[in-house]
Amino acid sequence: MTSESLPYPVLITGASSGIGLALTHLHLSRGDHVIASSRQPDHSPLATLNDHNDRLRLIPADLATAQGPASLAAATAGYTDHLSRVIHCAGVLHDSSHNRSPEKRLENLCAENLEYSFRLNAWAPILLAQGLLPLLRQQPAVFAAISARVGSITDNHLGGWYSYRSSKAALNQLLRTFAVEARRRAPKLTVLALHPGTTDTPLSAPFQSRVPEGKLFSPPWVAEQLTQQLDRATPEQSGRFINWQGDTLPW
Numbered sequence: 417m418t419s420e421s422l423p424y425p426v427l428i429t430g431a432s433s434g435i436g437l438a439l440t441h442l443h444l445s446r447g448d449h450v451i452a453s454s455r456q457p458d459h460s461p462l463a464t465l466n467d468h469n470d471r472l473r474l475i476p477a478d479l480a481t482a483q484g485p486a487s488l489a490a491a492t493a494g495y496t497d498h499l500s501r502v503i504h505c506a507g508v509l510h511d512s513s514h515n516r517s518p519e520k521r522l523e524n525l526c527a528e529n530l531e532y533s534f535r536l537n538a539w540a541p542i543l544l545a546q547g548l549l550p551l552l553r554q555q556p557a558v559f560a561a562i563s564a565r566v567g568s569i570t571d572n573h574l575g576g577w578y579s580y581r582s583s584k585a586a587l588n589q590l591l592r593t594f595a596v597e598a599r600r601r602a603p604k605l606t607v608l609a610l611h612p613g614t615t616d617t618p619l620s621a622p623f624q625s626r627v628p629e630g631k632l633f634s635p636p637w638v639a640e641q642l643t644q645q646l647d648r649a650t651p652e653q654s655g656r657f658i659n660w661q662g663d664t665l666p667w
């Protein structure tokens with residue numbers, strides 16, 4: 417991995433936990449400036465980092481709301497004219513406090529949970545891209561969102577998890593569409609959908625008993641693998657859906 421720090425800040429959403437928190441640690445440790453967002457960053461592990469680090473800026477935003485992505489983009493633009501990298505990590509699979517859990521069968525579907533998954537997993541990143549485009553056009557930059565292999569339509573042999581699967585499939589299509597437009601409007605920008613592999617975080621915690629031995633990765637390891645992919649990314653690769661090793665995944 418390059419030890420050179422990035423010329424402009426990195427914006428990381430979902431930075432308070434799991435993969436986003438590990439990516440925040442990693443980028444800070446190599447000297448990057450990080451803008452980290454979650455709903456309440458001051459009441460999360462990010463707050464302890466902020467005490468010690470003048471390269472970290474915390475911005476609260478609820479990205480599942482209609483105004484959340486635009487307000488995060490506006491707050492980011494108030495801090496910098498350019499971004500080197502955006503990594504959208506915020507996502508939802510389950511939330512017991514709102515009675516959200518991945519559907520096993522058709523009868524489990526409900527409109528509210530479907531909508532919430534789409535808001536956070538699919539709409540938030542593309543609305544964020546809309547607001548941030550002026551910060552991503554002039555200099556080489558990467559816009560990446562953490563998708564999931566279960567969002568692959570070709571690879572769906574198990575069924576279930578309707579809301580999560582379909583919101584990640586929608587995310588992939590939105591990113592692909594953005595990448596096509598960015599070729600013309602922001603030729604120095606690389607747009608990527610990333611699959612991190614199953615990672616030991618609160619999101620995967622209820623489902624880890626099914627993970628084969630050696631296939632549950634730690635957040636710091638995943639952050640390192642994904643960062644290597646982002647460091648190598650070039651606009652020629654824009655619009656791809658890749659895993660932590662850089663392998664192309666089926667849509």
Ligand SMILES: NC(=O)c1ccc[n+]([C@@H]2O[C@H](COP(=O)([O-])OP(=O)(O)OC[C@H]3O[C@@H](n4cnc5c(N)ncnc54)[C@H](OP(=O)(O)O)[C@@H]3O)[C@@H](O)[C@H]2O)c1
Binds near residue numbers: 620
């Ligand atoms: N873990 C895995 O095995 C795995 C596998 C494939 C893909 N992924 C994807 O990787 C991404 C990161 O997942 P993770 O495993 O690191 O999950 P996690 O530890 O549960 O973290 C989720 C993050 O999303 C943020 N978030 C939740 N609701 C939000 C909202 N309404 N507005 C803004 N931020 C919100 C949370 O922050 P607050 O709650 O503090 O706001 C938290 O920082 C997700 O997109 C997930 O789908 C994970």
